[in-house]
Amino acid sequence: MEQNSESAVATQPTKIEKIKPIVVGIYGISGCGKSHLIKELRTALSVEDQDCPDFEYYDGSAIIARVTEGGLAAFQAMSPEKQNDHRKLAIDAIRQECADTGRIGVVAGHYMLYSDERQTPEIIATANDLSTFTHILYLDVPAETVAQRRRDDQNKQRGHLHVNRLQDWKVKEQKALRTVCRENNILFSILSGLSSTLVTDVSTMLRDFQRHAKDRENSKTVEEVLKEWIRSGPERLETAMVLDGDKTLAPHDTGVMFWQAAKTMEAKLVEDNEFRSLLLDDVGEGKCPLKTLFSGPLGHSELAFRQAVLMYEEIADPAQFDAICEQVASQVTMYPEFVKFLQVIAETTHARAIVATCGLAHVWNKVLRNHGLSESVRVIGGGRLSDGYVVTAEIKRELVSNLQKLYNMEVFAFGDSPLDLPMLREAHPNKRFIVVGDEKIRSKSMEDELRKDPFLSTSGYRQILLPGTVKPRFTVEDLPVTQLDNEHILEAVHRRQRVGTEFLLATEETAMQLSTAMRNADNGGPVLREAHRRAGWYLATEYVHKIVGIEKYDIPHTQGGTTDGWRLRNEKKTTIVALMRGGEPMAFGVSDAFPRAYFVHAKEPVQLKPEHVMSQKQILLVDSVVNNGDSVVEFVEHIRSMDAYIRVVVITGVIQAQSIGIVDDGHGSSKRGGKVGSLLEEDPNVSVIALRQSKNKYTGKGGTDTGHRLFNTTHMD
Numbered sequence: 001m002e003q004n005s006e007s008a009v010a011t012q013p014t015k016i017e018k019i020k021p022i023v024v025g026i027y028g029i030s031g032c033g034k035s036h037l038i039k040e041l042r043t044a045l046s047v048e049d050q051d052c053p054d055f056e057y058y059d060g061s062a063i064i065a066r067v068t069e070g071g072l073a074a075f076q077a078m079s080p081e082k083q084n085d086h087r088k089l090a091i092d093a094i095r096q097e098c099a100d101t102g103r104i105g106v107v108a109g110h111y112m113l114y115s116d117e118r119q120t121p122e123i124i125a126t127a128n129d130l131s132t133f134t135h136i137l138y139l140d141v142p143a144e145t146v147a148q149r150r151r152d153d154q155n156k157q158r159g160h161l162h163v164n165r166l167q168d169w170k171v172k173e174q175k176a177l178r179t180v181c182r183e184n185n186i187l188f189s190i191l192s193g194l195s196s197t198l199v200t201d202v203s204t205m206l207r208d209f210q211r212h213a214k215d216r217e218n219s220k221t222v223e224e225v226l227k228e229w230i231r232s233g234p235e236r237l238e239t240a241m242v243l244d245g246d247k248t249l250a251p252h253d254t255g256v257m258f259w260q261a262a263k264t265m266e267a268k269l270v271e272d273n274e275f276r277s278l279l280l281d282d283v284g285e286g287k288c289p290l291k292t293l294f295s296g297p298l299g300h301s302e303l304a305f306r307q308a309v310l311m312y313e314e315i316a317d318p319a320q321f322d323a324i325c326e327q328v329a330s331q332v333t334m335y336p337e338f339v340k341f342l343q344v345i346a347e348t349t350h351a352r353a354i355v356a357t358c359g360l361a362h363v364w365n366k367v368l369r370n371h372g373l374s375e376s377v378r379v380i381g382g383g384r385l386s387d388g389y390v391v392t393a394e395i396k397r398e399l400v401s402n403l404q405k406l407y408n409m410e411v412f413a414f415g416d417s418p419l420d421l422p423m424l425r426e427a428h429p430n431k432r433f434i435v436v437g438d439e440k441i442r443s444k445s446m447e448d449e450l451r452k453d454p455f456l457s458t459s460g461y462r463q464i465l466l467p468g469t470v471k472p473r474f475t476v477e478d479l480p481v482t483q484l485d486n487e488h489i490l491e492a493v494h495r496r497q498r499v500g501t502e503f504l505l506a507t508e509e510t511a512m513q514l515s516t517a518m519r520n521a522d523n524g525g526p527v528l529r530e531a532h533r534r535a536g537w538y539l540a541t542e543y544v545h546k547i548v549g550i551e552k553y554d555i556p557h558t559q560g561g562t563t564d565g566w567r568l569r570n571e572k573k574t575t576i577v578a579l580m581r582g583g584e585p586m587a588f589g590v591s592d593a594f595p596r597a598y599f600v601h602a603k604e605p606v607q608l609k610p611e612h613v614m615s616q617k618q619i620l621l622v623d624s625v626v627n628n629g630d631s632v633v634e635f636v637e638h639i640r641s642m643d644a645y646i647r648v649v650v651i652t653g654v655i656q657a658q659s660i661g662i663v664d665d666g667h668g669s670s671k672r673g674g675k676v677g678s679l680l681e682e683d684p685n686v687s688v689i690a691l692r693q694s695k696n697k698y699t700g701k702g703g704t705d706t707g708h709r710l711f712n713t714t715h716m717d
Contacts, residue, residue, distance in 0.1 A: 019099075019561075020134065021095060021098035021099045021102075021104075021105065021134075022098070022104040022105070022134050022135070022209055022210065022213045023094060023095060023098055023104070023105040023107060023132050023133050023134055023135075024104065024105065024106050024107065024133070024134065024135040024136070024137065024206060024209060025107050025109050025129075025133045025135070025136040025137070026038060026106060026107065026108045026109070026137055026139065026202075027109060027110065027111055027136050027137070027138045027139070027173070027177065028138055028139035028140070028141065028170075028173075028193065029141075029146060029166060029169050029170050029173065030110070030113075030146075030150065030158055031141075031146040031147075031149045031150040031153065031158065031166075032139045032140075032141040032146055032149075032193050033139060033141060033149075033193050034108040034109075034139060035059060035108055037108075037139065037193075037198065037199070037202065038057050038059065038106060038108050040199045041055070041057065041106060041199060041202060041203060041206070042055075042057050044199050044200075044203050045203055045206070053103065054103060054104060054210060055103055055104050055105075055106055055206065056097065056098060056101065056103040056104070056105050056106070057105075057106050057107075058094055058105060058106065058107040058108070059107075059108050060090065060107055060108055060109035060110065063090040063091075063093060063094060063107075064086055064087060064090045066090070066093070067086060067089040067090050067093055068086050068089075083124075084124075084126055087124065087126050087128075087129070088126050088127075088128040091107075091126065091128045091129050091132050092128055092132075094107060094132070095128075095132045104206065104209065104210055104213075106206065107133075109129070110124055110125070111123065111124070111125045111173050111176065111177055111180075112124065112125075112169060112172065112173045112176070114159070114161060114165065114169055120168075120172075121168070121169045121172055121173065123176075125180075130180065130184040130186065131184070133184075133186050134185075134186060134187065134209070135186060135187045135188070135205075135209055136177060136181055136186055136187070136188050136189075137188075137189055137190075137191055137202060137205065138173070138174060138177060138188070138189070138190045138191070139191060139192075139193035139198075140170065140174070140190050140191065140192055140193055140273065140274075140275040141192075141193035141194060142194070142274070143163045143164075143166040143167040143170060144163055145194070146166050146170075147161070147162075147163050147166055171278075174190060174275060174278060175278065178278070182293070182296050182297055182298055182307070183296075183297050185297075185298070185303060187209075187303065187306060187307055187310060188307070188310070189205070189310040189311075189313060189314050190275045190278075190314055191314070192272075192273045192275075204385060205385065208385050212306065215561055215562060215563075216564075218302060218389050218390060218392075218395065219394075219395065219398055221388050221389040222380065222389050222391070222395050222398070222399070223398075223402060223552070225380060225389070226380070226399060226402060226403070229354070229378050230407060233352055236350065237350060237351070237352055237407070237409060238350040238351065238409060238410060239348075239350060239351035239352075239409060239410045239411075239412075239493065240351070240352060240353070240354060240403045240409050240410070240411050240412070241342075241345060241351070241352070241353040241354070241411075241412050241414065241493075242353075242354050242356050242396070242399055242400055242403070242411060242412070242413045242414070242423060242427075243338075243353060243354070243355050243356070243413075243414040243415070244355075244356065244357060244358075244396075244414060244415040244416060244417070244419075244420050244435075245355050245356075245357035245359055245364045245367075245379075245381070246357065246359050246416075247416045247417065247435070247437055247441060247442070247443065248338075248414055248415055248416045248420070248435045249334050249335065249338050249355065249364075249367075250332050250333060250334045250335060250338075250367070251335070251437050251438060251441055251466075252331075252332050252333075253441075254328055254329075254332060254359050254360060254363045254364070254367075255288070255290045255359050255360065256288045256290065256291075257328045257331060257332075258312075258324055258325070258328050258360060258363065259280075259283045259288050259289055259290065260283060260288075261324045261327045261328050262280060262283070262315055262316065262324055263280055263283040263284075265320070265323075265324065266280050268320075269315065269316060269320065272317075275314075276314065276315055279311060279314065279315055280315075289311055290308060290311075293307060293308060293311070300358075300392065300393060300419060301392070302390060302392050302394075305358065305382065305390035305391070305392055306390055308390075309382055309383065309384060309385060309387075309390060312360075312383055312384060313384065313385060318384075321362070321383075321384065322362065325360060325362040325363045325366055326366060328360075328363050328366075329363050329366035329367045329369075329370060330370070332363070332367045332370075334367065334371050335466045335467075337464075337466060337467075337483070337484045337485070338466075338484065339371050339373070340484070340485070341484040341485075342373050342376070342377055343372075343373070344490065344493060345376070345493060346373070346375075346376035346377075348493065348494065351493055352376070352377075352378070353376070353377045353378070354377070354378050354379075354380055354399070355368070355377060355378070355379045355380070355381070356380050356381070356391060356395075356396045356399050356423070357379065357380070357381035357391060358381070358390075358391050358392065358393070358396075358419055359381060359383075360381060360382075360383040361379045361380070361381030361382060361383055361387060362383050362384070363383075364379045364381060365379050380399065392419075393418075393419040393420070393421070393422045393423075394422060396415075396419070396420065396422060396423035397422035397423045397425075397426045399423065400413055400423045400426040400427050401426050404426075404427075404428070405549070405550065406549055406550060406551055406552070406569065407549060408547075408548075408549045410428075410431070411427050411428070411431060412427065412431045412433065412489075413426070413427035413431065413432055413433065414433045414435055414464070415433075415434065415435065416434065416435045416436070416437065416442065416443055416446065417443040417445070417446050418443065418445050418446055418449045420434075421446075421449060424461070425459075428460070429459065429460025430460045430462070431460070432459070432460050432461045432462065433461075433462050433463070433464050433482070434446070434450075434461055434462070434463045434464070434473070434479070435463075435464050435466060436463050436464065436465050436466070436470060436472060436473050437466055437470060438470050439470065439471060442473075446473075447473055447474075450473070450474070450479075456474070456478050456479065461479055461480075462479070462480050462481070462482045463479045463480070463481050463482070464481075464482060464483060464484060465481060465483075468483065503660060503680065503687070503688045503689075503690075504543045504546065504547070504687070504688070504689045504690070505689075505690050505691075505692070505693055506538075506539065506542070506543070506689075506690070506691045506692065510538070510542075510691075511691050511692040514531070514534065514535045514538060514691060515535070515653070515654070515691055515692055517531035517534075518531045518532060518535060518653060523709075524709045524710070525710070528585075528709055528710050529585040529710055530585075532585035532586040532589065532624060532653065532710065533585050533586065533588050533589035533592070534589060535586060535589060535653055535691050536585070536586035536587060536588065536589025536590045536592075536593075536622060536651065537589035537590065537592050537593050538589070538691075539586075539589075539590070539651050539689050539690075539691060540589065540590040540592075540593035540594060540620075540651065541593045543689045544568065544590075544593075544594075544620070544649060544651070544689065545568060545569075547647075547649055547687045547689075548568055548569050548570070548574075548618055548647065548649070549568075549569040550566050550567065550568060550569055551566070551567060551568075551569045551570070551571075552564050552565070552566060553565050553566075553567060567594075567596070568593075568594050568597075569617075570617035570618065571594050571596045571597055572596045572597070573615070573616050573617040573618070574594055574596075574597035574598065574616065574617065574618050574619075574620060575597065575598040575600055575612050575613065575616050575618075575619050575620065576590050576591055576594065576597050576598060576599050576600065576620045576622060577600050577601075577602050577608060577612070577619060577620065577621050577622065577635070578599070578600070578601050578602070578622055579602060579603075579621060579622060579623040579631060579635070580601050580602060580603040581603070581710070582623060582624040582625060582710060583621075583622045583623035583624055584601065584710075585624070585710055586622050586623075586624055586651070586652075586653060587599070587622035590620055590622055590651060594620075597620070598612060598616070600612050602635075605634050605635045605637070605638035605639075606638065608635065608638060608639065610642050613639055613642045613643050613646060614642060614643065616643075616646060617646070617647065618646065618647040618648070618649060619639055619646060619647070619648045619649070620649050620651055621635055621636075621648060621649070621650045621651065622650075622651045622652070623650075623651075623652050624652065624653045624654075624710070625652065625653060625654050625655075626650070626652045626654070626655040626656065626659060626676060626688075626690070627656050627659065628656065628658070628659050628674070628675060629656075629659040629660070629674060629675035629676035629679070630675065632650055632675070632676055632679070633675050633676070633679055636648055636679060636683070636686060640683075645685055646685065647685050647686075647687075648683075648685060648686045648687070649686075649687050649688075649689060650676070650686070650687070650688045650689070651689045651690075652688070652689070652690050652691070653690070653691045653692070654690065654691060654692050654693070654694050655676070655688065655690040655692075655693055655694070656693075656694055656695075656696070657693050657694060657695045658673075658674050658695075659674040659675055659676045659677065660673075660674050660676045660677040660680070660688065660693075661673050661674055661677060676688060
């Protein structure tokens with residue numbers, strides 16, 4: 001059966017393979033320059049990857065000839081049904097070859113063709129095409145230029161088509177492809193085939209497609225952006241405010257405003273590239289290209305946000321895009337309450353704010369600049385290929401999670417819509433704030449999503465009414481109301497955390513089990529050393545990360561590729577110091593837990609050299625017993641003579657209570673007493689982890705001395 005209508009091709013979303021090769025279609029009407037572009041790309045990209053080519057280039061007709069006995073002449077003599085079968089064979093061959101080589105296929109092809117008999121273009125794309133292509137780039141060239149090229153082409157015989165028919169073909173193909181691509185998870189963009197930067201632009205796109213084909217690439221890129229932000233901030237950030245942009249910081253939808261602003265510039269935009277009118281036709285009362293996109297088959301997936309980026313690339317060049325963003329930003333007025341709140345945060349040395357927006361980072365950077373906040377507030381968002389990533393609901397959640405788990409930060413999350421719910425839920429209870437604006441502009445679907453939470457009233461959400469006179473969501477019992485100037489919020493902003501938890505004591509049950517072998521007088525030598533090693537490993541794996549944090553890294557997956565692994569944060573920049581000789585067996589257990597860390601023996605503080613401390617991130621002092629704390633204090637003082645701020649964690653099997661106990665300060669308050677306790681009070685970068693705490697002030701000697709017991713030298717004291 002002939003496929004002769006725009007709906008003839010199966011357009012149901014196709015099943016995506018677990019590992020699907022990247023195949024990019026270069027489409028456009030005959031004579032637009034597809035084959036020429038392929039040749040230019042081959043030359044441009046081969047310079048970059050001579051040793052290990054990343055791309056394979058195909059001409060659709062040549063592949064059809066290859067899979068057809070008798071070549072193109074035989075193919076052209078076939079019935080439409082047989083031609084369709086061979087087109088499937090051709091695209092299947094390309095797909096398989098790309099899967100086998102791991103290269104990205106770049107294919108010059110067609111979605112429609114004009115036949116001599118028909119007065120309208122006929123769809124020739126197959127269901128196999130739509131299940132194979134991951135991206136389609138459409139070359140738009142004025143019909144008059146294409147007509148002239150077709151007449152001048154001496155190498156190919158093309159039938160005569162009037163300019164009007166060429167224009168009709170092009171527009172029908174572009175409209176159909178935009179819809180069909182979304183229905184089949186294919187990213188689509190139209191480019192000017194006459195652009196002087198066409199080869200560079202397409203090369204950039206292909207490299208972007210290649211990069212994003214890697215597992216979790218989008219997440220990893222945002223993680224790097226976050227890491228760089230942390231590094232460029234104060235010595236230690238302790239508190240982060242993660243805020244949505246649109247309808248949270250201001251009562252505006254800057255995405256809709258962007259397209260409305262672009263519509264006002266339509267004459268100029270279309271003068272440069274007439275195909276832009278297809279996107280701008282979707283701008284009007286209640287209409288917006290973004291709404292059409294996100295309400296379609298792609299939803300709010302990462303693919304949908306990457307499609308949005310291609311739409312922004314399509315509608316304006318960099319200078320035009322910047323001008324539109326500037327116009328939008330000039331119309332955005334932030335809520336005064338948030339301006340004041342962010343100003344308060346900017347005055348602190350330990351707290352910072354991040355605007356995590358699924359919208360346009362360029363707009364929000366300009367909005368913050370206009371409100372005098374650009375120096376103190378970081379924007380994480382996308383909008384252009386040059387940003388390198390897109391922000392989805394999941395990316396927002398990961399931001400909050402990473403700040404809390406990897407950087408040990410106290411995180412407050414603010415949002416207004418269902419896209420913000422994952423990050424709100426990731427934040428700790430009572431640090432989840434739903435911004436509620438005027439009823440006319442607030443998210444309607446947010447209320448529906450919140451109603452699904454059977455524990456709404458106990459989930460730790462608070463609603464912030466902006467302005468304060470608007471009607472709240474739900475009842476104040478279900479969703480308590482607060483304000484940005486609430487004393488508890490401001491107190492949390494100003495409150496400094498300790499760098500680490502000052503004193504961690506193992507649970508009683510665990511301590512009882514692990515310490516049994518350590519306290520058993522019958523045990524000594526290798527048996528006792530093994531008990532100490534196990535205790536060291538346990539304290540390291542169970543508690544050190546609560547002070548230092550963990551970091552993510554790639555490990556090989558058993559099924560191929562990579563997956564996430566976790567290790568101590570800055571493990572390679574960690575120094576384990578075994579306080580000799582009693583601390584050595586326990587220190588070996590700590591080293592088992594952190595195999596990439598330095599390991600140093602030290603009986604006296606002076607044995608700890610600058611090279612053991614300088615350029616490191618943390619020092620783990622390990623001793624089997626801390627009695628009055630003299631040794632610990634001496635080692636810490638020596639470390640401080642080399643580095644005033646490096647984190648020091650003391651790990652011990654038992655610590656005497658009087659060395660760290662709580663005492664009355666004589667003014668109605670209490671503080672830590674003893675030498676170690678005083679050290680913790682004075683130095684926020686020192687923490688202690690102990691298996692157990694002992695009230696026995698006895699100091700071992702001979703057969704009761706831990707060091708002698710560990711090495712069978714009890715007779716020497």
